[in-house]
Amino acid sequence: MKRAFSILSFVTAVLLVYGLYQALIAAPTERTMGDVQRIFYYHVPSAWTAFCLFFTNLFASIAYLIWKNAKADALAVASAEVGIVFCTIVLITGPIWARPVWGIWWTWDIRLTTTLVLWLIYVAYLMLRRFSDTAQTPVLAAVLAIFGALDVPLVYFSIWFFRTQHPQPVMGKGGSLAPAMLHAFLINLLAFTCFGIMVCWSRYRLEMLRREVEAAHAMESLVGAETSAKASLPLSRSVR
Amino acid sequence: MNGIKFLFAAYIATWAIHGGYLLHLVRGFKRLRGELKEVGKAKQQ
Numbered sequence: 207m208k209r210a211f212s213i214l215s216f217v218t219a220v221l222l223v224y225g226l227y228q229a230l231i232a233a234p235t236e237r238t239m240g241d242v243q244r245i246f247y248y249h250v251p252s253a254w255t256a257f258c259l260f261f262t263n264l265f266a267s268i269a270y271l272i273w274k275n276a277k278a279d280a281l282a283v284a285s286a287e288v289g290i291v292f293c294t295i296v297l298i299t300g301p302i303w304a305r306p307v308w309g310i311w312w313t314w315d316i317r318l319t320t321t322l323v324l325w326l327i328y329v330a331y332l333m334l335r336r337f338s339d340t341a342q343t344p345v346l347a348a349v350l351a352i353f354g355a356l357d358v359p360l361v362y363f364s365i366w367f368f369r370t371q372h373p374q375p376v377m378g379k380g381g382s383l384a385p386a387m388l389h390a391f392l393i394n395l396l397a398f399t400c401f402g403i404m405v406c407w408s409r410y411r412l413e414m415l416r417r418e419v420e421a422a423h424a425m426e427s428l429v430g431a432e433t434s435a436k437a438s439l440p441l442s443r444s445v446r
Numbered sequence: 447m448n449g450i451k452f453l454f455a456a457y458i459a460t461w462a463i464h465g466g467y468l469l470h471l472v473r474g475f476k477r478l479r480g481e482l483k484e485v486g487k488a489k490q491q
Contacts, residue, residue, distance in 0.1 A: 230457075242449025245456040252460070291467050295460050302456040306449045401464075408471050415478045422485040429489075 211407060218404050221397035228390035236387075245303040247390055251398035252295040253321075257358050259289030259402055260328065264355035267348035279344045280417065282351060283335055284409035286328050292402060293325045308371065317372035320361040327354040 229247035236243035266282035269275060300318065301311040312318065331350050335343065365372050383391060 226457075240449050241453050244453050248457060248460050288467075291463060295463055298459050298463070299456040302452050302459065306452050405464075405468070405471075412471055412474050412478070415475065415482070419478050419481050419485070422482060426485055426488060 211404075214400065214404050214407070218397065218400040221393065221400055225390070225394040225397040228393050233387050233390035234384060239307055242303060242306050245299050247394045248398075249296060249299040249303060250391065251395045252292045252299065254395060255398045255402035256289045256292035256296060257362065258399065259285045259292065259406060260324070260355055260358050262406070263289060263328075263351050267351035270344060271348050276417070277414075279348075280413040281410055282344075282348065283332075283413050284406050286331050286335075286351065288402060288406045288409050290325065290328050290332065291405070292398075293321070293328065296321060297325060313371060315371045316364045316368045317361065317370050320357060320364050324354070324357045324361055327357060 225247070229244050233244065233247065235241055262285040263282050266278045266285060269278035270282060300321075304313075305311050327350075331347055331354060334347050334350060338346070364370065365374060
């Protein structure tokens with residue numbers, strides 16, 4: 207497992223460096239938007255990775271509800287948290303692109319608003335996980351995750367079904383990219399997907415370690431309580 | 447349209463967020479491994 211993680215880390219690092227080179231230097235400058243269009247090579251792969259992670263969260267939550275598997279629950283936490291990180295990048299790079307192109311940082315457009323709602327849903331999910339400490343918390347969180355995931359297709363298809371300011375898809379549905387731009391885009395898509403898997407894997411390991419430490423602390427306090435109960439037993443007898 | 451400063455702002459923001467998050471994970475690992483070691487030591491005593 208450690209070897210697989212090292213290989214993935216190496217491949218990811220190479221892809222990210224190559225992707226950065228493709229995005230900043232190799233890809234041609236877009237005619238109307240100029241250099242600011244290059245934000246697209248980070249913005250769209252970040253959104254794609256966030257969606258993949260939210261879907262991972264959905265499947266892990268369903269698996270937890272069916273089998274009550276602790277590993278599935280840990281994967282759900284990990285994917286939600288890393289998904290929020292990527293979604294935050296989408297919500298930051300989008301307005302940075304919009305300012306010079308649209309002349310405004312933000313507009314309550316359907317794509318932008320649904321993305322913000324998606325981010326808020328998963329922030330609420332993490333808040334629930336952090337501040338609620340009952341046995342029912344993982345079940346409640348899993349149910350919230352299922353409802354949260356319903357927003358993902360809404361975000362994706364919003365630009366197809368509603369009139370919006372957001373650019374239309376560049377692949378499929380009549381969209382097209384110059385071959386050099388497509389190459390830069392696909393490399394970054396692959397690089398960000400690998401990076402997302404790598405970070406989610408690390409977060410999953412951290413979550414499992416956290417649970418191990420919690421269990422060790424619980425065991426320690428149980429042993430401590432047992433020892434003190436044994437020690438106080440002769441004393442209580444002598445008091446009698 | 448001179449968007450170079452916006453381009454760099456977007457890329458820097460992306461890597462600052464990822465860097466910050468990775469640092470947070472590394473610190474989490476360090477803290478938990480230390481705690482686990484301490485619990486193990488206490489058990490041995």
